[in-house]
Amino acid sequence: MNAMIRPRNPCLAALLLAAVASAASAQVPSIWREQQLEAMDKSDAIMQRAHDQKGLLAQYQVMRRAYAADGKPAFRAIFGQYLSWYQSFLGDYRDAELAFSIQQKPLADDNPSPLAQPGWHHLRALDYIPQLAKQYRVVFLNEAHNIALTRTLTVRLLKPLREEGFNVFAVETLYQPDMAAMKERGYPIAKSGFYTREPIYAEMVRTALKLGYKVVAYEADPDRTGDAREVQQAKHLWKILKDDPHAKLVVNAGYGHIQKTGQFLGAQSMAEHFVKDSGINPLSVEQTILIPHLDGSMNHPDYDAIIGAVHPDRPIVFVDKDGKPWSLRPGYDVSVIFPEEHFVNGRPTWAGLWGARVPYTVNGTVCQDHWPCMVAAFYADEGEDAIPADRMVLDPVPLMTIDDIKITSGNYSIPTGQLYLRPDQRYRLVISSERGQRIGSQTITVKSSDKSLTSAPPDSPRAAICSVAAVGQAAIQPVPCQNR
Template sequence: MKKYLIFVLILQIGFVKLSAQELINPSLVGRDSLRNGNYLTPLNLLRQDEKKYLQSKWGWLYRQYIATMYSYVGQYDLALQYFDNFYDEDSSLSAVDTVAFEPVDAETYIMDALDTVQALFINESHHMQQHRILTLNLLKKLKEKGFSYFAAEAIFQADSLLQKRGYPIRGVSGEYLNEPILANMVREAIRLGFTIVAYDEAVSSASEREKKQAENMYNKIFKNDPKAKVIVHAGYAHIYEKEQKRKYMAQHFLEITGINPLTVNQTEMHEQYNRSKEKSYYRFFSDSYTFDKPMIFVSKKSNKVWVSPDMESYYDLEIFLPRTQYKDGRPQWLKYDRLKSVEISIPNKESLVYPILLQVFDASEDVLATPIDQILIENAQKRILVFTPGKNAKIRIIDSNGKRIIL
C-alpha cells in the first residue's frame, strides 16, 4: 500500500547553490541550468549532497524529486529505486483463478469501449515514464474516433503559446514537461490537431484543487462545446470516481458536466524496483501470464474487467503494465511510431568528464524545447541507443564540466 501520494508544484525558479550550512528545497537546486538544457548540474549537485539530504527534513522530498530527475534523463530503473521508499511491502498472497480470466490488449479494449464515451481519463505516477506510453499510443486512434481535446495536468496555464508553438519549453510549459516522453505526448497531440487544454491550478487546498480542475475543464471545453470529446492525462487519484480522503476531480467533473468519464488506472499494477513492494495481484498475474504491452484482464464467464477488489468502485479499468525488458540499456517500451531508434557513437569519450548527458533535439524547434530523448551515461562507452525524429535530429553531449559537443 502506498504511504504517500505526493505532488510537488514548482512555484519558484531560480539558481540556487547548496551551502555546507543549510540545505534548501531539492526541487529548487540548479533551476537555471535545467532551463538551459543542462539537466546534469542539478542532478550532480543533488547527488553530491545525497547523504545530507536523506538525513535532513528534506529526505522524503529528496527521494521524490531525484526520482523525477532520473526519469527526465532516461534512468528509469533509478527512478523506481528512489521511489520505492514510498511503498510498503505487500506480503499478502493474493491469488486469482487464472483460468477464469484472459488478457486483452489495453489499447484495443479502451478503443472498443469509447463508442458512447465523451471523456477518457488516464492517470500516471509522475516518476514513471512507462505510464505515458499508453496515452501517447492512443492519440491517433482517439483523433480518428472524434476526440478533439487533449487535457493534461502537467501543462501550466501560463504557457499560452504552447498550441501555436507546437512543443513544450523547459521551465515554461510545465514541470513534468521537462521529461521527453510527456513532452512528446504533447507534441503528438498538437501535430494531430487536438486542442490543448491546461486545467490544473495552484490553490489553497487539495480539495479546492480537485474542484477547480473540473471547473476549468468545463469552462474551457464543454461550456461552449457540450458534445466535445476529451482525453485527459492526469496524476494518481485525480481520476477516482469515489471519495476517499476527499472528493476527486473525476467526481466533480461528473457533477459539473453530467458526463461520466471512462477512468483508466495505471498506478497500481506495475513493477517496482523491489518485487516485495509490488502489489501481490500484480506479481500473481505477471508471473502467470507473459505480456509485453499494457493489458487488461477480462473474465471469460462474465466479460467483467478485473479490478483490484478494494478499488472496484474507484475507476473503471485496471491496467497491467509489462515488466521492463532492456535493449542496449534502454527500455523496450520506449518505442513508438514517430521516432526512429539509432545507435550513436560517442566521440572523444576519453576527454569527457563523466557522467555525461546525451540529448536528442528536433533542429526545427527553439533551443529551449524539451529534448525528444535523452539518456544519462555514467561511464565511458562506445555506443548508445537513442530515439530521433529522423532527418531533423540534432544530437548534443553535455559532460559534467559543462562541455558541449554537437554530433
C-alpha cells in the same frame, strides 16, 4: 518563483501520504509530519539553488549531492521524489524508480484477480481501450509522475482516441501562460509545464498537438491545495465541455485524481467532483498500480501472478465473456497491467513506446571524455528550446555515485547507451557537458533498424589524453580528460 520549478502545493498531500507509507510508520505521526514539513522547506531551497545552475545535468548534480549529504529518513522520503523527477527528466529512468517508488499493497476492497474467475481473458490495452472509449465523452488516464513507463500507453492511445472523435487533451501541471505559444510552435518547451521536461511527457504533448488535439491546461491556482485543488480542476474540465458542446475530452492526471468513488486523501478526488458537477460519467483508466518495480517485493501480488501466467510483451487489460473490463480497485473502470521491465545499456526497452520507436546506439566516444555528458536527440524541425525526443547521460561512473571520482588517467570502459527514436525521422543530435556547453552535434536520420553513431567498440580503453571527434565532424585537437 522560477516557472520551471515545481510548485509545492499541488503535490503536498501526495508527498506526505507516500512518505508516511514508505518510511517511518513507527514514529509518532505528529513528529513525523513536522519532520516532513521541515524536509519540504529544505527540498524547496535545494531545488531553487539547483536552478541557479546552467543546464539540467548541472542542476541534477546539485540535487544528488544534497541527497547524499542528508541521510535523515524524513528528508530522504520527501527529497527522493524531487530527485526522481529530475532523474526522469534526464532519461535516467532506472534511477528515478530507485529513488522513489510506492509499494503497491493489496487493499481490503481490491476486486478478485481475473485469474481466479472463469471467463476472463486478456487483450492488448492499445486495441481495447479505444473501443471501450466509444461509449464515453471523457476519458481519464492517470500516471505516476516520476515513472515515465506509465505515460507510454497514453502516448500510443492518443491516435486511436482521436480517430474516435476525441479532440481536446487536458494535461495536468501545464502552465497556462505558454498555451497559445505552444500551439503556435507545435511542441513543448521547459516553460510549458513542470513535467514537460521529461522526454516522454513532452512526446505525449507533442503527439497530441500533431494529431490536431486542442491541448489545454486545467491546473488549479497555486493557492488551491487539498480538496480545493480537486474542486477547481474539476470545474476547469467541466467548463471546457460547457463552452464547446462538440468537445470530447482526454485527461491526463496523476495517481488517484481520476478515481470516481472512494476516499481520496481524506476528501474527494478531482474525478468525483467532476462527476458531481457535470453529471458525466468518464472512463477512468488506472495505470499506476499494476506496474513492475525493480524491487519485486513492492509489486502488487496480483501483478506478479498475472505476469507469471500471461507473460505479456505489451500493456494488457482483462475482460469477461461479455467484454466488460476488469478493474483492481473500485472507482476505476479498467486496470492496465504493464509487462516486466527489460534494460539494455541501463535504459528500459519500454522507452520504445511499444513499437513506435527504435533503439539508436550511441557510443561514449562522442563525449570526448567530458564526463558526465548528455546526449539529446531533437526533432530536426524543432527549435533549440524544444524538449528532446529522448536524452540520456553517459558516464563511466554511475550517476548516483556520490564521491568526487576523478577520471584523468588509466584505462576505463567507454559507456554505450541507446536512445529511442521514431524511425524515418531526422534528428539533431546534441552532445553537451555537465555545465551545458556543447561538445558536438550532427543531423541523423533514424531507420527502422538500430543504427550506431560510432563504430567504436563499447569496451575500448581510453588513455589520459582524449582526441575523439564525433562522427561527421572534423578532428579536434587533443583535450585533457575532464574530471567528474
